[in-house]
Amino acid sequence: MNENFDPLLSSVQNDKVKQWASLLDKKNRDRNGQFLIEGVHLVLEALRGNADVKTIVYDSDRGIPAELKLERETNDSAATLGLEWVQASRPVMAKCTGTDTPPPVFAVLSKLSVDxxxxxxxxxxxxxxxxxxxxxxxxxxxxxxxxxxxxxxxxxxxxxxxxxxxxxxxxxxxxxxxxxxxxxxxxxxxxxxxxxxxxxxxxxxxxxxxxxxxxxxxxxxxxxxxxxxxxxxxxxxxxxxxxxxxxxxxxxxxxxxxxxxxxxxxxxxxxxxxxx
CATH class of the missing domain: 3.40.1280.10 (SPOUT methyltransferase, trefoil knot domain)
Structure with missing residues (x-):
């Protein structure tokens, strides 16, 4: 898989970006049954824990972090099948994580199912x-x-x-x-x-x-x-x-x-x- 073929989102006005950013509020997390995680460590833990990861979004300027690139190439578990990878501009990364210094990557997940x-x-x-x-x-x-x-x-x-x-x-x-x-x-x-x-x-x-x-x-x-x-x-x-x-x-x-x-x-x- 080549990251050059991943779609690029650059506008904070994009509907998908607005939907992701809305997950910073509890009412929208409850309504959509989804939540956000940010940072390489948490995304890796989600993939390895077989959480239902929908989308991984990474900073287009920095590219996919090395650990996640390796995971993308070698992990063929259910957690990575059908997973959407998107590259995004720095303003989009900031809008969706609510931070002045956005992380290199965040992910959108379904809420956890519990036994x-x-x-x-x-x-x-x-x-x-x-x-x-x-x-x-x-x-x-x-x-x-x-x-x-x-x-x-x-x-x-x-x-x-x-x-x-x-x-x-x-x-x-x-x-x-x-x-x-x-x-x-x-x-x-x-x-x-x-x-x-x-x-x-x-x-x-x-x-x-x-x-x-x-x-x-x-x-x-x-x-x-x-x-x-x-x-x-x-x-x-x-x-x-x-x-x-x-x-x-x-x-x-x-x-x-x-x-x-x-x-x-x-x-x-x-x-x-x-x-x-």
Whole structure:
């Protein structure tokens, strides 16, 4: 395939360009069932994760980045079949990514399809976010959940949109590695409890530290909003609370740091207990 034959879009008034740029707004992402990713790393992760990539758009002045050119020439998976490649002017790249310094490439994807059965696996570990509104925190938690091998992440109502470009960017590709479900928490939490899954959150009044809790059992880790913690409705359903001990003078950890500490204690107990 020769990139010289890829169509070139140079005008920001082009209908296709306007449609892509509209995906920067949540209402248009919801309406079209599509979202944008930007940068070589995320596009590679999407292709390798077999996401439904519709179009890859690259800067006409810079050409296709070397890693993506190699992927184009060697990857014959379902992810690359029928894929549209387009070259675009720098103003078009800027309009569609909402940045003053546009990336060398962006892609248009269908929203992810998710297998919800993953959340009820035997001895599973699931992270549940309740009104976590900061895209950096939500993305980092998804990345940490991926790193420790968690089964899924659930985003309750009031959370930042999963497909917000900043959220996707913060996941560093982990958005393509594990199921991420947007759902009504109350219904799912009641289902989990009926299956014997422990619902665990953090509390300054907790009797146990995160190191004395048994993370080897089926567990859903509940993390609340940056400013208010868990909502009362979610807090009522918790089975157990834990506290992260702190020796220094820091008042607290932010939600992404706290979730990461708890997830790694779970990993230690599940996979590294007693190992040197």
């Amino acid at each position: 919800q059965s993953a959340i009820f696996r035997k001895n599973g570990l699931v992270v549940v976010l309740d009104a976590v509104r900061d895209p950096g925190n939500a993305g980092t938690i998804i990345r940490s959940a991926d790193a420790v091998g968690a089964d899924a992440v659930i985003l309750g109502k009031g959370c930042v949109d999963l497909y917000n470009p900043k959220t996707v960017r913060s996941t560093m590709g982990s958005v393509f590695h594990l199921p991420i479900i947007e759902a009504d928490l109350k219904e799912l939490l009641l289902q989990a409890k009926s299956k014997g899954i422990k619902l665990v959150g953090t509390s300054l009044q907790a009797e146990h530290t995160c190191y004395s809790f048994d993370w080897t059992q089926a567990t859903w880790l509940l993390m609340g909003s940056e400013s208010e913690g868990l909502s009362p409705a979610v807090r009522e359903l918790m089975d157990e609370t834990v506290i992260i001990p702190m020796k220094g003078q820091a008042e607290s950890l932010n939600v992404a740091m706290a979730a990461t500490v708890l997830l790694y204690e779970s990993l230690r107990q599940r996979d590294y207990s007693g190992k040197k």
